[in-house]
Amino acid sequence: MPLILRPPRHDDEAALRRMHEQLLPDGFEILLVEGTWEEVLETLRKEAAGEDLRPGWVRSDFLVAEVDGALVGRVSIRHELNEQLLEINGHVGYAVAPEHRRRGHATEILRQSVQRLAxxxxxxxxxTCDEDNAGSAAVIETNGGVLEDIRTVGDRRIRRYWIDSGSPVPG
Structure with missing residues (x-):
């Protein structure tokens, strides 16, 4: 069965919270929102609609990646860039649960994310990815990413890639 990206549902709470705990030691946060699950889902719905955005946040879609009924990862797709996103985070932030890595899921998550942005x-x-994250760099390059530069931000070195979405320039 193919990988699908979809908004999180009520029955995803346990799997997403487990994935969040698994990835915290690697410096990845799966859930960027705190509160009850109902509050989390409502905040994500508002972010997708561009309503009541927190300071410094832009309209974005938080989607889970599902394969054969199992959640394998997640992605945040930001509709535009602000200063921080341009410097550090980019349009797309994705993560794959450790037990689902090395199966092409990250490559497919990014491919579908680029299509959505197009x-x-x-x-x-x-x-973007950390300079020492060879796996993520390979995923980005497989999706057509062209390295623009590597920037030092605090104590991190960030690789910044651009991918042509194939979208025609409006206007």
């Missing part, structure tokens, strides 16, 4: 009219998609 549908929103984003012509060039910025995707």
């Amino acid at each position: 549908g929103l009219g984003v012509e060039r998609v910025l995707v």
Whole structure:
């Protein structure tokens, strides 16, 4: 069965919270929202609609990646870039649970994310990763990422890639 990206549902709570705990030691946060599950889902719905955004946040879609009924990862697709996103985080932030890695899921998550951004009219998609994250760099390059530069941000070295989404320039 193919990988599908979809909004989280009520029955995803346990799997997403487990994935969140698994990835925290690697410095990845799966859930960027705190509160009850109902509050989390409502915040994610508002972010997708661009309503009541927290300071410094842009409209974004938080989607889970599902394969054969199992959640294998998640992605945040940001509809536009602000200063921080341009410097560090980019349009797309994805993560795959450790037990589901090395199966092509990250490559497919990013491919579908770029397609979604193309549908929103984003012509060039910025995707970043830590300089020492060879796996993520390979995923980005497989999806057509062209390295623009490597920047030092605090104590991190960030690789910044641009992917042509194939979207025509509006206007």
